[in-house]
Amino acid sequence: MVKITADNGNENYLVEIESSTGNRITADEPEAKGGKDKGFSxxxxxxxxxxxxxxxxxxxxxxxxxxxxxxxxxxxxxxxxxxxxxxxxxxxxxxxxxxxxxxxxxxxxxxxxxxxxxxxxxxxxxxxx
Missing domain, CATH: 3.30.300.20 (K homology (KH) domain)
Structure with missing residues (x-):
């Protein structure tokens, strides 16, 4: 089973994602969609x-x-x-x-x-x- 936790905090579209195995990745939207392009959409x-x-x-x-x-x-x-x-x-x-x-x-x-x-x-x- 795969378990992922996504935490948005207080910044629009910026999401910190963590797997149950401790790996982390950042997701965001491109600037054209209101994000800051700090990670993969x-x-x-x-x-x-x-x-x-x-x-x-x-x-x-x-x-x-x-x-x-x-x-x-x-x-x-x-x-x-x-x-x-x-x-x-x-x-x-x-x-x-x-x-x-x-x-x-x-x-x-x-x-x-x-x-x-x-x-x-x-x-x-x-x-x-």
Whole structure:
């Protein structure tokens, strides 16, 4: 289970986020939206989760198979349309990989845990405490 605490304090849009494991990150909105651009926007954090998970999952798979992956660069573009959200993901794989391996890694990217979360039904349950 993942547990995150977000504390806004008294500054508009600036949020200090802490994980149950003690990691910290700052979120904020860009100046154009009223923030001070002191951290990732919430939408950037969401896209970052997909990029990080994709990269780590592909790297882990290649390490296990002992495939020659030198680097993986993942780019995510979050596009909001009228009735849907699109995550446009591009993978740049560097290394000595044949076409079969590259196709396998595309499937591995599509199986990363965050991809699965984002493509399954999602429910948000909110309570005041």
């Amino acid at each position: 919430p939408k950037e954090l969401l896209a970052s989760a997909l990029a990080a998970c994709t990269s780590a999952t592909v790297r882990m798979f290649c390490s296990r198979k002992e495939w020659d992956l030198k680097n993986i660069n993942v780019q995510i573009e979050l596009i909001e349309e009228q009735s849907k959200t699109i995550f446009k993901r591009e993978l740049q794989l560097e290394g000595n990989l044949d076409e079969g391996q590259r196709n396998t890694l595309l499937n591995v990217a599509n199986a990363c845990p965050i991809h699965k979360i984002l493509t399954n039904a999602i429910s948000v349950e909110t309570a005041l405490i």
